[in-house]
Amino acid sequence: MNRNGVTLLEILLVALLLGIVSSTVWRLFHFGTLSSREGIRRAERTLEGQRIMKQLRADLTHACSPVASVSPDLGSAEWLEGTMEQSGSPAWLHFTFHAFPGKGSPESVIGPELTGGFQDSSLDRITYSLERASNQGSSLYKLVRRVCPGGGDESREIRQELSSHVILCVIRPVRITDTSGRAQWFFNVSLALADSLEPGKEISERGAGQIIVEMYDLVCPVAFAARWNDLRLVPNWYLRFAGPAGR
């Protein structure tokens, strides 16, 4: 018998096996691609969140009260109230505060006659606000940072869109008290970014098929620490922060 070719049964069997193998390969490839895409998007949102948190920390570390004639006996709660102004309602929140310029020395913004406050004209006014993304069906917000340098001069305002994937951004003052009753104020920042696994699909609510990246931070502004160390703002050597009482 001359067996130069293959039988029909062999062809069918090979076709069946080829079908099974290629189907498995396609499934693996499909899930591998989905998984890879999810990984890339999560990494992008994580990096974006890290960048935002870094900016928030830099700004909040320099947050201070703009009141030029703060009484030395003023309690920390009043000091804090004078530092952060919150407006709007969830989720359209606006957080506004004053901060001394990060590149400048803290001493440069404290006038010699002051008794605990800062020269308003030297301070930047910083606002973080959440704005609705352009697509109405989306639950994502834009996080916008506005800086009015030198006492809040609006003509020189710098607007910076930090992200358009935000679902939560809250800056909350928290008071941490020890068992002896001593307390210190901090800013507790909560940030959550989201992205869809399917390209072009809107995120209308939290659920499956989404990537959520959550992060938080606890920031103690140097002005608070100095305030806590001494109500009259004695020099705080560690933070290189000097107030009027130390002069």
Add this chain to the structure above:
Amino acid sequence: MTRRPRPPRTGYSFVEVVLALLIVSLLFLPLFTQLSQNRRSSLDSAAELLAHSLAEEPIEIFRAFGYRWASTYGKTHSIPGYPLGVWHEIAGAEPGPIDRPSDSVDFWRIITLQPLSGQCPGLRMRVKVTPRGGSRLDRWLSQDEIVAETVLFEKPR
């Protein structure tokens, strides 16, 4: 009786075809592993970022209160939820005022304060954070623990 010579084999046998398919599918495996590795590494970096925040949180608090306060911590005063020298749950029984991501409950933390030797009084503060065994984050995080350290000094005279 004479044997007729066998004709030359120009095709492939069934076994050869099956073996070839098996080899080809095996060659694809590293590619799929690599594709899913992206997701795993991104989950790892997200978990690592959270672990860093959890480690830096007590450091921020202790730095804000200062060296003098920290040097008597645990003797005359303490903050609930920040015990010294013991592994403890984060946001467990005493969640405290701080809002943290929900995954924080999958971590354990230990805070240690050690006096510095030498003439300058100071404290070495070390915070270790590790994922709770068997948790989701335990599978994601490639590192066993995240360590953050700082030094708290007394104000120089």
